[in-house]
Every structure is written in C-alpha cells, then in structure tokens.
C-alpha cells in the first residue's frame with residue numbers, strides 16, 4: 345500500500361538569501377522520486393502552538409527574526425516566510441501522525457530544543473521548530489518510540505524529552521567527535537524516571553551498511569521489549585554515501601531497513617536532513633520499506649579499522665543499556 349506524503353508548496357517559501365545546503369530544491373528532488381504516492385495537504389496550526397514545544401522567548405525570537413529576515417546564527421537563516429513555513433511544518437507533522445504518512449517539510453526540526461540550541465550546540469543546524477515532537481506533546485502520547493536516523497544527533501528532540509519516560513528516543517548518528525552538534529554520546533541516557541529511555545548509537549566516519557546492519561537487532565529487541573504505541577521517524581538521509589555534509593557510507597539497504605521497522609506498527613515520519621543523493625535514493629528506499637515492498641539491496645562494506653572502532657562503541661552502548669533493556 346502506498347503511504348500518503350504530506351506536502352505544501354508553502355514549504356518552498358522558506359529560502360536562503362545565498363547558496364545554502366538547506367534550500368527549497370531539496371523538496372523538489374524528494375517529491376520527484378515519489379510520483380505514485382498520494383499527496384495530502386498539511387493542516388494549519390495557530391500561532392500559539394509552537395509554545396507547546398518551545399519556550400516563549402525562543403518562539404518570539406523566531407517570529408521577530410523572520411519579520412526582519414535575519415540569520416538566527418551562522419548556520420540558520422530566516423526570511424519573511426519562515427514563520428509561516430515553520431508553523432505549517434508543525435501542521436505537516438500532525439497530518440502525518442493522523443494519517444500514518446511521511447511529511448516532507450521544511451524548515452527541519454530535530455536540532456531545535458526547548459529553548460532553541462540544545463546541549464550547548466553551536467547553532468540550530470538549519471532547524472526552527474521541533475516538528476517530530478509536536479503530535480507527541482499536543483496529544484500527550486504515551487509509549488512513543490522516536491527513531492532518528494539522520495546522520496547528525498537529534499539533540500533538540502532529546503532535550504525536549506530528556507526527563508519524559510513515555511518517549512524512548514533511539515538516535516543513530518555519526519560519532520559526534522567528528523560532526524555537528526558535538527554531543528550525543530552513549531552515556532547520555534536521560535534523567536530521573538526517564539533514565540535509560542534515551543539511546544545514542546554511534547557510527548565512526550566511513551561506516552557502511554554492514555555496520556548499520558549490526559544495530560538493527562539491538563533496535564529491534566528494544567522495540568520488542570517496549571512495544572511502542574507509535575513509532576515516530578526523524579527521517580534524515582544525509583548519512584547516504586556522498587550526500588555531502590557527513591562521511592558515512594549508507595545506501596538504499598540501510599534506509600529500506602529503517603522503513604521495515606514501521607511495518608505492522610502505527611507510525612509517522614518527518615523529513616529532517618538529506619541534501620543531494622540521499623533525498624533521491626535513500627528516501628525512496630525508506631518509503632519502500634515502510635510500504636513493505638520486497639527488495640534486495642547490496643550494501644557497502646566497512647574497513648577493518650572502521651569496524652573495530654564501531655565495535656568499541658557498540659560494547660560501550662550495550663554495557664550502558666543492559667541496566668535498562670534486554671540487549
């Protein structure tokens with residue numbers, strides 16, 4: 345069955361003043377690879393809604409910055425349409441949740457925390473409002489699993505749910521010693537009753553599909569144990585080999601496998617990163633997985649040196665997680 349894609353041309357209005365990796369062309373590329381899926385329009389949300397997620401000061405800052413078409417920081421631009429596009433991106437997330445769909449939204453969201461920059465990040469990393477968290481907070485959803493496979497750590501999302509035991513957040517990303525935002529280590533596990541519900545799984549630079557593959561049994565056993573009522577995918581495709589901003593070597597095989605995690609479960613998916621080839625080939629393979637398409641993709645292989653670094657991360661992760669999960 346084809347899943348619905350949530351999209352509006354208004355997502356193209358948020359646009360950079362100069363050349364920038366996060367630009368409207370990304371959505372045109374993504375859409376051109378999903379020609380047979382039904383398209384739904386995002387619902388509108390009111391101007392008060394971002395405060396469900398973010399502190400008032402941050403929301404005010406975004407609105408003012410958008411009015412003035414200023415940069416929020418060295419990475420993150422706004423223009424006069426940013427406020428409207430960002431509100432509609434929240435609406436896209438709601439529509440995706442209600443219809444088990446995939447929202448192709450801009451601006452992206454997973455680096456935006458409660459007060460903006462999260463865990464001391466240098467910038468907002470192109471993000472404005474945290475789209476993935478909106479349905480969870482608005483409807484006070486319980487037993488949620490967020491799976492964030494963007495190559496960067498979803499620091500904003502983890503900050504928002506840091507002490508919330510109802511949200512298991514599994515974030516798979518490139519070693520933060522080697523990539524923005526510089527946090528997201530395995531010992532970051534949440535606080536208070538939420539300890540153990542924040543799970544950071546690391547891949548060293550140059551990791552291929554073979555190393556991602558070793559993470560799936562671990563993710564699967566956590567999901568089997570937790571039995572989430574809904575899986576929310578923060579779907580970023582910038583770990584695709586040659587996508588441009590990072591140095592992992594994932595291909596269709598990995599994104600297809602992430603999509604399979606949503607099979608026979610309630611889910612919604614929100615676009616995060618992905619800047620070139622990942623939006624063409626990775627995104628299409630992910631949707632195929634979500635739809636239960638039968639595919640055999642050949643994956644990339646990692647060097648022994650990369651594998652050995654990965655195994656060090658994985659043993660540390662298992663050691664930490666064993667206190668909370670059957671892994």
Ligand SMILES: [Zn+2]
Nearest residue numbers: 494496582617
């Ligand atoms: Zn990213």
